[in-house]
Amino acid sequence: MICLNKNVIRSITVIAVFFCLVWLIGLGWAVGEYYAGKPENIPQTNTVSDKVENKKGLTIVALGDSLTRGTGDETGKGYVGVLIDEIKEKTKRPVQLTNLGINGQTSTQLSKQVQQTEIGRQIEKADMVLVTIGGNDLFRGGQGLADFETGDVAAIEKKYLDNLKFILEEIRKNNRNANVFFIGLYNPFIDLDQGKEMSKVVRHWNYDSAEVSAAFPKIVFVPTFDLFELKVNDYLYSDKFHPNTKGYRLIAERVASLLTW
Amino acid sequence: MEKNITLSVKDLKKEIGKREIIKGLTFDLREGEVFGFLGPNGAGKTTTIRMLVGLIKPTSGSVRICGFNLEDHFQDAMKNLGCIVENPELYPYLSGYNNLLHFARMLEGIGEKRIKEVTELVGLTERIHDKVKTYSLGMRQRLGIAQALLGEPKVLILDEPTNGLDPAGIREMRQFIRYLAEKEGLSVLVSSHLLSEIQLLCDRVAIISRGTIIRVDTVEHLLANRERVVWRISPFEKGKQLLSSLTPIEVKEDGTILTEFNEQKTPEWNRQLVEAGVSVTEINRKMPVLEELFLELTGGDTIE
Amino acid sequence: MNKLIQNEMMKLIAKKRLIVIALIIGVLVTLFTYAQYKQVQTQREKLGTSDWRTILQQQIIDTTNRLSSSRMQDEWKKQLQISLKQQQYYLDHDINPAEPGAPTFMRIFLENSIDLFLPLMVMVIASDLVSSEHSLGSIKLLLTRPIKRWKVLLSKYITLCLAVSLVVAITGILSYLISGIVFGFKGWGAPILTGFNVTETGLNTSEVKLLSLWKFLLMDFGLVWFVSIVVGTLSFMLSVLIRSTAAGMGVMLAALISGAILTNMVSSWETAKYLFMVNLRLTDYMKGTAPPIEGMNLSFSIMILFVWWAAALFVSFFVFTKKDVY
Numbered sequence: 046m047i048c049l050n051k052n053v054i055r056s057i058t059v060i061a062v063f064f065c066l067v068w069l070i071g072l073g074w075a076v077g078e079y080y081a082g083k084p085e086n087i088p089q090t091n092t093v094s095d096k097v098e099n100k101k102g103l104t105i106v107a108l109g110d111s112l113t114r115g116t117g118d119e120t121g122k123g124y125v126g127v128l129i130d131e132i133k134e135k136t137k138r139p140v141q142l143t144n145l146g147i148n149g150q151t152s153t154q155l156s157k158q159v160q161q162t163e164i165g166r167q168i169e170k171a172d173m174v175l176v177t178i179g180g181n182d183l184f185r186g187g188q189g190l191a192d193f194e195t196g197d198v199a200a201i202e203k204k205y206l207d208n209l210k211f212i213l214e215e216i217r218k219n220n221r222n223a224n225v226f227f228i229g230l231y232n233p234f235i236d237l238d239q240g241k242e243m244s245k246v247v248r249h250w251n252y253d254s255a256e257v258s259a260a261f262p263k264i265v266f267v268p269t270f271d272l273f274e275l276k277v278n279d280y281l282y283s284d285k286f287h288p289n290t291k292g293y294r295l296i297a298e299r300v301a302s303l304l305t306w
Numbered sequence: 307m308e309k310n311i312t313l314s315v316k317d318l319k320k321e322i323g324k325r326e327i328i329k330g331l332t333f334d335l336r337e338g339e340v341f342g343f344l345g346p347n348g349a350g351k352t353t354t355i356r357m358l359v360g361l362i363k364p365t366s367g368s369v370r371i372c373g374f375n376l377e378d379h380f381q382d383a384m385k386n387l388g389c390i391v392e393n394p395e396l397y398p399y400l401s402g403y404n405n406l407l408h409f410a411r412m413l414e415g416i417g418e419k420r421i422k423e424v425t426e427l428v429g430l431t432e433r434i435h436d437k438v439k440t441y442s443l444g445m446r447q448r449l450g451i452a453q454a455l456l457g458e459p460k461v462l463i464l465d466e467p468t469n470g471l472d473p474a475g476i477r478e479m480r481q482f483i484r485y486l487a488e489k490e491g492l493s494v495l496v497s498s499h500l501l502s503e504i505q506l507l508c509d510r511v512a513i514i515s516r517g518t519i520i521r522v523d524t525v526e527h528l529l530a531n532r533e534r535v536v537w538r539i540s541p542f543e544k545g546k547q548l549l550s551s552l553t554p555i556e557v558k559e560d561g562t563i564l565t566e567f568n569e570q571k572t573p574e575w576n577r578q579l580v581e582a583g584v585s586v587t588e589i590n591r592k593m594p595v596l597e598e599l600f601l602e603l604t605g606g607d608t609i610e
Numbered sequence: 611m612n613k614l615i616q617n618e619m620m621k622l623i624a625k626k627r628l629i630v631i632a633l634i635i636g637v638l639v640t641l642f643t644y645a646q647y648k649q650v651q652t653q654r655e656k657l658g659t660s661d662w663r664t665i666l667q668q669q670i671i672d673t674t675n676r677l678s679s680s681r682m683q684d685e686w687k688k689q690l691q692i693s694l695k696q697q698q699y700y701l702d703h704d705i706n707p708a709e710p711g712a713p714t715f716m717r718i719f720l721e722n723s724i725d726l727f728l729p730l731m732v733m734v735i736a737s738d739l740v741s742s743e744h745s746l747g748s749i750k751l752l753l754t755r756p757i758k759r760w761k762v763l764l765s766k767y768i769t770l771c772l773a774v775s776l777v778v779a780i781t782g783i784l785s786y787l788i789s790g791i792v793f794g795f796k797g798w799g800a801p802i803l804t805g806f807n808v809t810e811t812g813l814n815t816s817e818v819k820l821l822s823l824w825k826f827l828l829m830d831f832g833l834v835w836f837v838s839i840v841v842g843t844l845s846f847m848l849s850v851l852i853r854s855t856a857a858g859m860g861v862m863l864a865a866l867i868s869g870a871i872l873t874n875m876v877s878s879w880e881t882a883k884y885l886f887m888v889n890l891r892l893t894d895y896m897k898g899t900a901p902p903i904e905g906m907n908l909s910f911s912i913m914i915l916f917v918w919w920a921a922a923l924f925v926s927f928f929v930f931t932k933k934d935v936y
Contacts, residue, residue, distance in 0.1 A: 069835070
């Protein structure tokens with residue numbers, strides 16, 4: 046019976062004792078480190094080690110709010126997803142999408158987001174950048190409908206335009222060459238009582254946004270206002286705010302028509 | 307000359323809850339003596355034995371082994387004791403040798419030499435390196451004895467040592483126990499519920515019933531005047547009359563007659579019967595059965 | 611004493627329990643490795659990249675979006691916020707939280723097996739240590755030697771501790787070897803962060819420290835070992851109290867599984883934090899995830915486990931030395 050040899054038992058015991066001590070040290074260290082260990086100052090990296098990936102396909106970065114996320118689309122794709130599908134089909138190249146859209150994001154939040162090191166790096170290696178922003182600034186989840194007539198709109202827009210300028214600057218700073226498509230706003234409330242007045246505000250908003258983007262090279266403002274002008278309810282999700290699948294398809298097709306290779 | 311007392315039990319009691327299981331036992335064991343512990347199942351034999359070996363703590367009373375009180379000097383007392391309680395439950399997944407090694411390690415100064423000795427003593431040398439699960443019951447019993455003898459004890463306690471053995475095994479075990487007592491000078495305490503076994507094996511017997519010792523005596527004394535002779539005779543009536551004139555008789559339903567056994571007189575009665583023309587077809591010495599002994603000793607107190 | 615421990619080791623090895631446990635661990639590690647490999651694969655396919663920063667960034671965005679959903683339980687929300695902040699911290703400091711390689715796999719495996727799997731393995735050994743002697747009847751032979759009962763039990767307990775050490779070591783070695791074949795054997799020096807403090811307000815990163823993965827792993831192993839010892843001791847106590855191995859295992863199994871369930875729902879039942887089974891996930895404190903109940907931290911959990919350990923040990927020895935053996 047080999048496994049009951051005296052020496053086997055003894056060596057297993059010795060090994061066990063050894064590990065017992067090792068684990069005990071580990072335990073002591075863990076407890077000690079947890080309390081006595083001094084925090085180190087770990088430098089925050091601002092420059093990312095530029096390990097250039099061997100890129101095979103297109104890299105697309107999508108920034109912005111719930112429209113970028115695709116909220117309201119039952120298929121979950123959003124205009125970004127639909128657009129990517131079309132690009133894949135046309136170019137037959139693999140596409141890498143980084144969707145950085147966050148529901149409810151305002152221009153202020155986005156201007157903070159684009160300052161993050163990693164976001165910057167993502168933008169840097171992108172071949173194309175898609176942006177939707179401003180909807181949450183203007184409509185504020187429907188509240189904008191109630192108080193758009195007050196003079197506040199002007200102040201809000203002023204702040205938005207400053208943010209937008211900053212965001213676009215950041216993008217350009219990180220990436221000189223990529224095409225940037227900035228998607229304009231539509232008016233989801235056009236069928237309501239105050240729809241006409243609201244439309245006026247949106248048109249003005251879009252105009253100013255287009256003006257800001259025009260100041261940068263290769264930044265294209267993509268209007269969507271007209272897409273939703275007629276039969277707006279056919280293209281809206283049940284929340285009467287976000288587009289539905291059809292609505293997103295409209296936006297995606299418009300962007301797709303602008304692509305050049 | 308009185309031999310040394312090796313095991314001394316005084317007023318041993320055990321209560322479980324409010325029930326008194328053992329009601330005060332007192333007895334002694336001497337060197338070289340085989341002491342029988344006789345009683346029906348449930349009389350308290352096992353509980354008593356477990357108290358003797360320290361498995362159960364007595365409620366009161368003392369157990370001394372070679373002068374050491376079991377409770378105060380557990381180690382010194384246990385050094386002089388070897389035991390098998392019920393079946394010898396050894397580790398089936400170890401070899402016989404490793405089992406012995408295991409128990410030898412629990413004793414001071416017992417080495418491989420002693421293991422070899424006891425192995426030879428119980429005649430297991432050939433199979434000692436096989437696993438215990440391949441052993442027969444008799445072999446396990448012998449291995450059990452071997453482990454009990456490892457520490458060269460003065461007192462050996464065996465609980466039902468012949469349980470489950472075949473007749474040949476029983477005889478072998480009996481001879482072995484006698485050998486240990488007579489040649490090695492051990493005191494052996496054997497418990498059993500079989501009178502015949504105790505009778506053949508023991509020097510003295512304690513009869514225990516319902517937690518008390520009814521009697522402690524030598525086997526001869528205990529059995530004296532309790533042996534019977536069974537007679538089968540014809541013609542029945544004539545023989546019966548003749549016998550009853552010689553000694554008190556008892557007529558059994560199956561047509562036999564019982565008389566007392568007397569070494570001198572029984573052959574004489576036989577002769578007289580034959581001379582009177584009564585043919586004796588059977589004369590049989592009959593041991594008293596435990597039940598009868600109990601009935602007698604306890605005065606009608608039945609065994610459960 | 612030495613000889614008694616030798617005896618117990620001999621029985622332990624002869625029963626081949628350790629080999630069975632090693633086999634079980636081996637199978638589980640293999641499954642885990644495969645699952646991990648698959649996960650990495652699908653992630654890579656989905657995002658079209660193997661760049662950990664992109665993957666982590668995407669995870670952060672996904673978590674942020676999940677948080678914006680209003681129909682979320684507060685508890686869950688808080689946990690997500692903590693892990694979000696932690697992920698962002700890793701990203702900001704350019705540290706990969708899951709450096710590919712066998713050491714990272716070991717870390718993940720340990721973190722996932724500390725509260726159920728390893729305790730179960732330890733239980734298999736511990737719960738049978740004393741009760742098997744009862745069911746076999748050999749306890750009668752063991753206790754009729756000229757050796758005090760507490761010494762007999764102590765030798766068994768020391769053997770248990772040694773066996774637990776071995777089980778933990780086997781886990782480490784097997785998980786390293788098996789996962790190494792798939793993920794590579796390197797990565798011991800990879801940096802990892804520890805010292806995140808979960809407070810009322812969320813995650814406190816002011817005391818974060820940078821450690822090499824091997825140091826972190828050694829600490830993890832220490833904690834896992836401690837948990838295993840405590841669970842082993844509790845099973846050991848049950849093994850003394852309950853004569854049937856199966857019943858002892860059943861009780862322990864119920865406790866462990868209820869612990870795993872409780873950790874997910876006890877947040878509102880505050881006194882539950884004094885139960886040993888919700889305190890088993892010690893490695894989480896190193897990693898910096900939210901504790902199941904507010905106010906729990908490493909020293910609290912270690913204290914609780916220590917108290918349970920001491921009590922179990924006391925009960926074991928008290929009962930074992932006093933008990934009548936039938």
